[in-house]
Amino acid sequence: MIQRLKKTQMHTVAVLAVILLLTLNQTVLFTAFAPGLTEYLVTMLGMVILAFGFLVNGLYFNSQMGIKKWHHVTAYSTFFMVFNYVIGLVFLSRDNLSEMAYYLSMARLWFVIGNAVWLYADRLSLTFKDIKYKHLGVLVLLLLQLIVVLLGMPSVWAIETGAFLADAFTASILLIYVLNTFFREDMAVSRGYFYAFVALFVGQVVMTLSAMSAETLIQGHLLWILGSAFYWKEIHVSNLLVPKQETLQLQNQFNLYAKNLKKIIDKKTLQVREVNKKLIDELEYAKIIQQSLLPDRKMNYRDVTFYSEYFPCERLSGDFYDLYRLDDDHVALYLLDVSGHGISAALMTMFSSNYLKSNDQNLMRYRGFKPERNLRHFYDQFNHMNFPDEVHMVLFYATLNLSTKVLTYCSGGMNCAPIKFSKSGDVRYLDDSEGFPICRLDGFFTPEFKSEQIQLEKGDRILFFTDGLVDMEKNGVFDTDELVDFFKAHTALSANELNREITRRIDPIKNRLNDDITYILMEV
Template sequence: MGFIKTRKSLIFLFSITVFSYLFFQTAFLFQELFSSLISIASYLTWHNIFETSAIIVSMSIFLVSYYTYTQTSRLRTIILGSLLMLVAIVDFGHMLSFKGMPAFFIDNLEANRATTFWIIGRLFYVLFFLLAVFMNFEIRSKIHKNLFVLASILISVTILVVATYYPDFLPPMYIEGKGLTPLKIGLEYLIMLLLTVSGIKSLVSYIKTGDKLNALMCGSLILSIFSELAFVSYDQVYDIYNYIGHIYKAIAYFMLFRVAFVRNVQQPYIELYEAERKLRNYADSLDKTVEQRTKQLKNVNKRLMDDLEYAKGIQKAMLPAALPDMLELSFSAMYYPAGRLSGDFYDTFKLDDQHYAFYICDVSGHGVPAAMLTVFLKQCIDNKRDMDLNSGGISFPSKVLLSVFDSFNNTNFKDEVYMVLVYAIYNIKTKKLIYSSAGLNVAPILIKENGDIEEIPIRGLPICKLKNEFNVYYDDSYLDLSKGDKLLFYTDGLVDAKNVENCRYGIDRLKVFLSNNSGLSGEELRNALKQDLYDYINGKKISDDITFFILEIV
């Protein structure tokens, strides 16, 4: 079985190589057609899309490494993440200084500055791969993570300043009317050589260990090599080889993101499951080797707790880093897990200059399984959002929920697993809210400035395994809001919280509190509700996750 899997991966890598080679060798045949179809403005748009996707991937990998370093202390992880942040900043300078783009500190009249940014970014990029394949994964460090971040920022800012204001300090990479300089071409070939070395090391590691992530890393390196080859083959910055070089790069970054995601997000859960399985096996034979097994159980338990803290950091990193706060609206939120990992989740993001989307969810169960469901949900909604962005449209909330429902039913989740949520889109110009519910069992509450309280009606089927039983659909509902209005979205953990006398906080108490405090701002109301809840439970441990956020129309 292992040989078959290895052979499949090798065929996959061979196919990537052959396809990339054929694509590269035949691209020139379509130069004339490409030039007639893609204007400079259209080319710049695509260039920005490709570069932005690479920047997002780099920053995503950086954020994962940054937030997990506290738990793992792995030196390689934080160095690689900081390197990719540096590459992302330099690539950002490359994108904004591309010939034909609006002025970026200075006018973009020539291609040399963007080309200089490019080649510097590629040098750090290949350094990333060399460290990734040759540096020991288990080396630990006590150096504060912010020092790595500061070093990357200082280096990248220095590069941006020198390349922009002191270009004579650096040799030219592109000369107008002549094209790429020999130095730039030579550096590209050096980069390709080092990428090849990294690729061979990844391939050897894959053959030895059978780790698919090494094969995926090798595939990313193959595409990166062809990307660099394309960037020594173009005559003008707008020709087809420059374009396909960015295509190779975008795909290579996607594969790199898959490596980072599996290694830093999925793998901890897999290891956690493995630890739990071993723990059960150890418990079965505990009576026979009590002293020995007790010692082993302590070690395994420590790893388990470390992994849970590690997973907690990852889940926390998926929450919005900052909530929208602007002239038209503001968000305030509270997120209080009952354990290390939570089955509640919320997110908010900008769809365009006029629309903001947000959702709140509660999944079945607690702990690791529930947390993994929130990861699945976020992936589904993020993928739907990205598809909409690529198509230039915005899906109605009901369509988003239906997409999540279909994706959920295409998995192998057990029948008793389910999710409930509300997804909404707010238009800051019309002050109209469009929302749809997938079975959330507590209704959002509208709070008027005069103290009037109104529960917003919601209905809809939870996200569950019933696709083959019913013709499932979701409805969109509309709500006109006014300045000063506030909307409370929450999960049932808020009203189900109990005090020391085992009495629920309850919806009635919640309504009275909101009415009495309707004049507070959204942030003040969040803080007051949080304090009222803490006073009520009076230190009693909660049994369910508590999550709520307040949308305030400013």
């Protein structure tokens, strides 16, 4: 409310200042500088060109940013208005006042026609929302001006009549603009546009109904400069500053949510760990069911071998993974890490398994061949559920073409990228894809998922793992650099032997882990 009052006061001061200047012009300046009124008019028209030049820039910038795409056409029409004003100045320099007035009238008509596009955009055909039709519309209007100019030549009818008709049409449209903005439901939002159109309308009426003279043109264009200033400011505030403030507010809320997320998760985890001992038998049975859904620890698909290991820190784990065929030439795998541990996390892994791996063969291939499509579907399904706000998960999904050895992958916010170890000793992290954790942010944020591909060669090894393997604070097995050095130091070992060496490092502490450890070792 305070901001609205400040805006109203600012607009009122501006209007009073212009009224004072108009009065000053009429009573003092026009008399004092009577011999130099032509130069005064030239200066005023130059200021109009400058003011609407700034407006063109603001309109076009907004259209390119996608804030108000309809401003694309408005920017074009305002540009042609400026262009016509330049022509009018040329005629004024040659003392052709009638031709000058005619081009200025056509220029203002250009402006109001261009504004009709965005003002009534929601009432126009959807066809004209396509950018190519916008350009076509501009060309049609340009052709229309050429026709009107020809009709306005003295040989057809008096050029003064053409200028008057253009001015009258412009004033009529501006009056419609004023009424439209005044009766809009969001008048509080469009108040700046209302002031702009009122200033333009009054200035146009002055130039239409009064006898053409330097004084009339100066007074009318002074009001048009005021209108363009209101117009530009409203574009800047409503389309840039306000969205920026809303974005910053949303970002602050998101940061607060992210900051408190870990505390909430730890609290829920502690509650799960303190569950009554009477549930131990049921938990053991649930553990058997969960682990029965995991694939074999060693699997071969043609000449590609997979070794997988799974070390839950509790009876039920928040880590889960799977390996399965999509068809004869493609194999899919995924790892996921649900927030927390225990029963709630295990239940989430069951939900995840159901949506990531469809029982329908056609759906399995349709989503499996494009990991980003699968993660997008999974994210949407997750947000359709009524899970607690603090529940979230990260995952990594990949598809391997067994014939071409091309691995297509996408990360859903996985905080530890898989590592590729070449036979030559080169190391590469698979962190080029785009994704976002699976969480309840629908309505606040719409993530994008994008897959990447990598060509594998014979002898390449890839380690897919959850963060428990490299979390020194919680588990103390490896950190990321130690893990890379470990692989480099054991290059000569077979994949089976290398897997045994990794498990040998984990076995002594597997009963006192503070976070689940899951990994898949793939060798081509």
